Amino acid sequence: MPAELLSLFPLQPAAETVFPDETATAEEAIVSPVAAAAALAPRLFGQAASSDQPGGFPKEEFQWLRAAGLLTAPLAHKLGGADLMRPAYTLDLLHTLKHIGRGNLAVGRVYEGHANALQLLQRYGRPAQVQQWAANARAGHLFGVWNTEAQDGVWLEPLAGGRYRLHGSKTFGSGAGQLTRPLITGKLPDGGWQMFVLPTDQQPTAIDPSFWQPLGMQATASFRVDLTNAEIGPDDLLGQPGDYYQQPAFSGGAIRFAAVQLGGAEAVFDETRRFLRATGRTDDPYQRMRLGEMAVLIESGNLWLRGAADHAARPEADADATVAYANMVRTAIEEICLKTLLLAERCVGARGLLRPEPFERLHRDLTHYLRQPAPDAALADAGRFVLQQPSPAYSLWKDE
Template sequence: MIKTLFDIELKDFKDCLERIAANASNIDDPQIAPVKEFQWLAECGALKIVLPGEPLDFNRPDTAALLGLLKRVGKANLSVGRIYEGHINALYLLHLYGTAIQKKAWYDAVLHEQAIFGVWSTQAANGITYESNAEQLMLHGAKTFCSGVSIVTHALITGNIDTPNRKGWQMMILDMSRIGPERVDRNSWETLGMKASGSFTTDFTGCPIMEQELLGLPGDYLGQPYFNSGAIRFAAVQFGGAEAILGHTMDYLSAMERTGDPFQKARLAAMLIDITTGELWLHQAGKNFDNWVNDSERSGELIAFANMTRTVIEEIGLRVMQASNQCVGARGLMSPSPLERLNRDLTFYLRQPAPDATRLAIADHFIKHQSEDAQSI
């Protein structure tokens, strides 16, 4: 049986998701942050769930269940799921690269202050660099696509550093209380969908940095297999959106008494097959991650499978949206139907970087290994 979050004891999580889903249309606005949604997630224990001693403690890996968690949050609201996935991603990077002192400080912030973390790595030409003088490091530049900037309390950002001790692409975790609201361009997120993620451009120029805020060593952020294999987490959130579209499509057809129509049945069958396929891919991706992530000989295989999973989920999302639109027609693309928002959000969220390069990398991996296998015969 495919493992889901309901195999984990997490108090009031189902009620939390129902409230998030019910409020989704009310926060479909870049200027309205999902404050209540993250209060609910904190109250049910979802913000701390991967910390030591918690049900999905990274020290006791159960990635299949973690993907189930991310899927269910995405199913409730893709924008909330995107911000939440960033929180989990940041805590995983802290788990991998943080010192004992850093982990204690930032884990305590989650446990006692309901801290929300985010990972902001995307930038334009005016991206982040670290500038040093005789006394301290200072940030210069901006980040784009800063998801949840209105509510994230601790931002993991990246930039180029060039000091006597550090050179390269460096992570740091910044307390966002040090960045004033005037540094956030609240007009920079005019999008088709994912409006509630509030992914505004943020200028960090002039912010001083302390040594203890630097996370890991230069280059760690792009370290493999962690960097590419992490795609399975955002794929899980995306898949939750596809599953939500299937559910709302079935509800619509039932309300219209159209579930007996053979053509509608055929479309539903195709959607159900796709959703079941996606569940199987995510479950196997989680198992592979746990089995291979610490095996250097399987790193390439892990990355290839993660790339395939990401690609399969993208294709499933596109097919499910098309079939749903055929099932419900124009009414499903009109507000206040939840399908109108879900179509916008999933269409936008599926546009992840370098989809063609991802497919080429999949082929390259297997072509290389086929050649190596042939030579070993």
């Protein structure tokens, strides 16, 4: 496995950070999720090809994440986690996601959904619900978010006693068949959009793997899931109708998947460098030029992650500014990843794109994962925001 790119351009000593529990002694301090993810990345990378197949899922890899404490890391300290979703720890969250993506983009995609779900549960759940779902996470249950749907979307039929029967399907249900506590959205009779958590180990669901015939990210198992005839009760409902789309959390979360994507670009960089060394092509001036370009791109992405973290830590930032900044981050990192892929192709040539070299899989996975919804609208929203601001460019995103 090639040396980590992080060692070339260290942004901060994040891998040495610890998250102390306010009620714990120094000896009981919680080890940084960044360090755990960085240590796990080479192992994830080495295993990635085995689950890269139709219907595959990185089951063993998620056991490794559980053992490393990463599945509980998004929980607050008092719930047994590392409080990774606290705004002050945003850079550590992004670095954790990046390292997991560097190891395996499919694992990173599912883990990002797990972290997102735990964040939403802690934000909108009632105290008893949060305690229960945190206990589920500590017991090893995998969470995620299923929101995308087609014409046969999910709706809730009211029953007696505050219960509901579910009807309809979700598409792109990442981790289908593996997630036991997906956070799902559905339509109420009055048109409201309600979140709920479905214990899929207790309720019937029908999975359609034929839906998922992707270019890449095969191992995310993003199948169509039919929830018809499953039932939920009042304790399964999360928050109020419409909470899921509250800003800036909804659009601002784009920085998380951008961090995973940047991890994929780092893997491409590392493998390109390894390939050139192995084939004795490091003295070629054009290869050196391309690697220089790639290094600039990767470090630019890391600086965008730092900017996103700095912005998240600003208590005075308004929702529009946070959404606009997140949209710039996802746009910039998408371009960084696409340019990195192009340069890597030119570096390794046709020979490097043959299996068992990892470029073919990395290229498919990263290209597919970059196709996040509404990229043009995201960039236009950032433009709308800056056009409305009276501040000069140097102070658009911070007060000086």
